[in-house]
Amino acid sequence: MDYSGPYAKELELACLTVQRATLLTKKLLEAVDKGTLGKSDDSPVTIADFAAQALIIGAIHNAFPDDEFVGEEDSTALRQDETLLERTWELASTSRLDDEASESLLYAPQSREEMLEIIDLGAKGQCTPRSRAWVLDPVDGTATFMKNQQYAVCLSLVENGQQKIGVLGGPNLNLEDGRIQEEVTDQDGYGHQVLAVVGEGAWIRKMSTGSLLPATKLDPVAQIMDPSEIQFVDCSAATSSNFELHARVAKRLGAPWPPRADLWAAQLRYVAIAIGGCHVLIKVPRKTSYRSKIWDHSGGMLIAQELGVTVTDLSGNPVDCSLGRTLAGCYGMVVAPASIHGRIVEAIRDTMEESDDDE
CATH class of the missing domain: 3.40.190.80 (D-Maltodextrin-Binding Protein; domain 2)
Incomplete structure (x- = not known):
C-alpha cells in the first residue's frame, strides 16, 4: 500500500505492533498449558492477553506518550500470582520481530514492574469527545484461541470520538475458499491483517515474522438490494x-x-x-x-x-x-x-x- 497521509506514522506503528503481538499469541499456541485463569465474568483469559497488551501499549505509548489507552486487561491477577507473572514476562520479553529495522521501531517493557504498569494504562483509559485514545483487545475470542480456532488481535485509534485507524490481526485466518470458519485455520503461516484509515479505504496483507508485507486494497462490499x-x-x-x-x-x-x-x-x-x-x-x-x-x-x-x-x-x-x-x-x-x-x-x-x- 502507498499511504502517506496524516496518520502514516500511527498506521505503520499499529500494523507492526499488531503483527508482533500476533506472533506472541502463535508462540503460546504451541504450549500445552496456556496459563488459563478465570475472569470475574467467567470468560477465559491467558497470559497471551496480558503479554500482548503490554507489547502493544508499550510500543504505542513510547511513540505517543500523551495518548490514552483503553484495554480490556489490568495487572491484578499477575500481581497476585508469581508464577503467572513470570510466564507472562517470559512471553513478553522474548517476542520480537525477526526484522531488526522493524523491531527497532517498537518499544517493549524492560522490567516486570514496567510491564505491569504498562498493562494498567489500558485499564485506566477512557474515550471522550476530546481524547486521543488507542483502543485494544489483545486477544478477541480467547475461548476460541484456546481451541486454536479463530481469534483476533485488535487495535484502533479513536480521536475526539471518531475512529481514525483500525488494525485487526487474524493469526489463524485461512481464506482459501473465500470465507472464514472457526475450524479452518492457517497452520502453515501467520494469518492475515486487515486495516483501514478513515477516508482512505481498507487493505489486507498476509502477516509474517518480520517486516510488513505488501498490502492489497479491498474492494467495496456489494450494494445488494434483494x-x-x-x-x-x-x-x-x-x-x-x-x-x-x-x-x-x-x-x-x-x-x-x-x-x-x-x-x-x-x-x-x-x-x-x-x-x-x-x-x-x-x-x-x-x-x-x-x-x-x-x-x-x-x-x-x-x-x-x-x-x-x-x-x-x-x-x-x-x-x-x-x-x-x-x-x-x-x-x-x-x-x-x-x-x-x-x-x-x-x-x-x-x-x-x-x-x-x-x-
Whole structure:
C-alpha cells in the first residue's frame, strides 16, 4: 500500500505492533498449558492477553506518550500470582520481530514492574469527545484461541470520538475458499491483517515474522438490494444476543438462514463482511441494559464503513465512540451495506414489536 497521509506514522506503528503481538499469541499456541485463569465474568483469559497488551501499549505509548489507552486487561491477577507473572514476562520479553529495522521501531517493557504498569494504562483509559485514545483487545475470542480456532488481535485509534485507524490481526485466518470458519485455520503461516484509515479505504496483507508485507486494497462490499442475497454473519453461542430473534428477522426479510459464518470473536464478524463473503451483522441484545465494550467493535466498524457498510444501533442512529469504555449510547447493532441497511432496521423493529405482542 502507498499511504502517506496524516496518520502514516500511527498506521505503520499499529500494523507492526499488531503483527508482533500476533506472533506472541502463535508462540503460546504451541504450549500445552496456556496459563488459563478465570475472569470475574467467567470468560477465559491467558497470559497471551496480558503479554500482548503490554507489547502493544508499550510500543504505542513510547511513540505517543500523551495518548490514552483503553484495554480490556489490568495487572491484578499477575500481581497476585508469581508464577503467572513470570510466564507472562517470559512471553513478553522474548517476542520480537525477526526484522531488526522493524523491531527497532517498537518499544517493549524492560522490567516486570514496567510491564505491569504498562498493562494498567489500558485499564485506566477512557474515550471522550476530546481524547486521543488507542483502543485494544489483545486477544478477541480467547475461548476460541484456546481451541486454536479463530481469534483476533485488535487495535484502533479513536480521536475526539471518531475512529481514525483500525488494525485487526487474524493469526489463524485461512481464506482459501473465500470465507472464514472457526475450524479452518492457517497452520502453515501467520494469518492475515486487515486495516483501514478513515477516508482512505481498507487493505489486507498476509502477516509474517518480520517486516510488513505488501498490502492489497479491498474492494467495496456489494450494494445488494434483494434480501434473498444477504449472507449473515452471527454467533449462535453468544449469550448476550438473541440468536432466535435474529433468525426471525432473516425470515421476515426472506434472507437465507442459518448465517454463512458463525464466529465467536466479535471483531472477526466485521472481517467476515470485509473479506469473507458476508453482508450483514445484527445484534439484538437479550437484555435492554446490555451495552457492548468499545474494544469489541472499534476498528472493525471503521473497516466495514470504509467499504461501504453502514453501522448503527437498532434504531438506525450512528454509533458514538466518545462515551468511555463502552458504546454506552448504542443499544444493539445493525451492520449492513448502505443499500439495504434501512430495510433491515425496519425488519428488526417489526420483529421486535411482534415479539412484544406475543408475550
